[in-house]
Amino acid sequence: MRLPSPLIEGRLVRRYKRFLADVTLADGEMVTVHCANPGSMTGLAEPGMRVLLSRSNNPKRKLPLSWELVEADGGLVGINTAHPNRIAEEAIRAGTVPELAGYASMAREVRYGRNSRIDILLGGDERPDTYVEVKNVHLLRHSGLAEFPDSVTARGAKHLDELVDVVAGGGRAVMFYLVQRTDADRFALARDIDRRYGEAFDRAREAGVEMLAYRCTITEQDISVSEPLTVAE
Incomplete structure (x- = not known):
C-alpha cells in the first residue's frame, strides 16, 4: 500500500484522548494531528519519538494531518489502524x-x-x-x-x-x-x-x-x- 507522499516528519509531544496527538514539526511549529488508533500504543507514544504524518487534501477536515508511522526500536512501525x-x-x-x-x-x-x-x-x-x-x-x-x-x-x-x-x-x-x-x-x-x-x-x-x-x-x-x-x- 502506497503511503501519501511526501510524509511530514515531526517529534511527538503527547498523545491524548486516544485519537489526538500533539507533534512538533521540523520548523518548530506544534500541531494537533489525528491518531487513528484506539489501542494503548504501548512503547510507541513516548514524547520525543520521531513520527511521520500524512496531509489530507479534504478542506473540510478539522485536523488535516494524520499520524502514519513512528520510529521505534530502530525501525518504522505503522500505527494507523485504518490501513x-x-x-x-x-x-x-x-x-x-x-x-x-x-x-x-x-x-x-x-x-x-x-x-x-x-x-x-x-x-x-x-x-x-x-x-x-x-x-x-x-x-x-x-x-x-x-x-x-x-x-x-x-x-x-x-x-x-x-x-x-x-x-x-x-x-x-x-x-x-x-x-x-x-x-x-x-x-x-x-x-x-x-x-x-x-x-x-x-x-x-x-x-x-x-x-x-x-x-x-x-x-x-x-x-x-x-x-x-x-x-x-
Missing part, C-alpha cells in the same frame, strides 16, 4: 498469502453474524466462502515477539465467537493478524492484557478458525505484507 484491511487485501490479490490465494471473488465489509461486517469475504469457486477478519498488531514488549491485543477488546472477542459460528455453518473462517512492524519474528497473544480475548481465541482455534500472522515491510513510501510468522499455541 490493515487494504494492506491485507493487496497482499491476497498479489498471492503473497498462499493460504488465501486462488479465490475468484473478493468483497469488503460484508454483513454477517450478529450485526457485524467481515473485513474480507473470499468466494467464487468450489471451496466454501472464506471469512477473513483482520487485526492490526504493533505491540512488542519482548525482543522479536509481536503480541495482540495491546488493550482490552470485547469487540475482538466477539469477532472470534462470530467466526466460530461461520465454521459451524460450513464456512471457512480466518483470523489474520497483520504485524505492522519489521522487527518481529513470531506472534503470540497478550493474555495478561485481555484474558477473555485469550479464552475466545482458544475456543475459536479449537472450533476450526484458522489463525494467520504476517509481518510487514515498512518504508516511508509504502507498507506491504512480507512473510508469515509462527502463531504460538
Whole structure:
C-alpha cells in the first residue's frame, strides 16, 4: 500500500484522548494531528519519538494531518489502524498469502453474524466462502515477539465467537493478524492484557478458525505484507 507522499516528519509531544496527538514539526511549529488508533500504543507514544504524518487534501477536515508511522526500536512501525484491511487485501490479490490465494471473488465489509461486517469475504469457486477478519498488531514488549491485543477488546472477542459460528455453518473462517512492524519474528497473544480475548481465541482455534500472522515491510513510501510468522499455541 502506497503511503501519501511526501510524509511530514515531526517529534511527538503527547498523545491524548486516544485519537489526538500533539507533534512538533521540523520548523518548530506544534500541531494537533489525528491518531487513528484506539489501542494503548504501548512503547510507541513516548514524547520525543520521531513520527511521520500524512496531509489530507479534504478542506473540510478539522485536523488535516494524520499520524502514519513512528520510529521505534530502530525501525518504522505503522500505527494507523485504518490501513490493515487494504494492506491485507493487496497482499491476497498479489498471492503473497498462499493460504488465501486462488479465490475468484473478493468483497469488503460484508454483513454477517450478529450485526457485524467481515473485513474480507473470499468466494467464487468450489471451496466454501472464506471469512477473513483482520487485526492490526504493533505491540512488542519482548525482543522479536509481536503480541495482540495491546488493550482490552470485547469487540475482538466477539469477532472470534462470530467466526466460530461461520465454521459451524460450513464456512471457512480466518483470523489474520497483520504485524505492522519489521522487527518481529513470531506472534503470540497478550493474555495478561485481555484474558477473555485469550479464552475466545482458544475456543475459536479449537472450533476450526484458522489463525494467520504476517509481518510487514515498512518504508516511508509504502507498507506491504512480507512473510508469515509462527502463531504460538
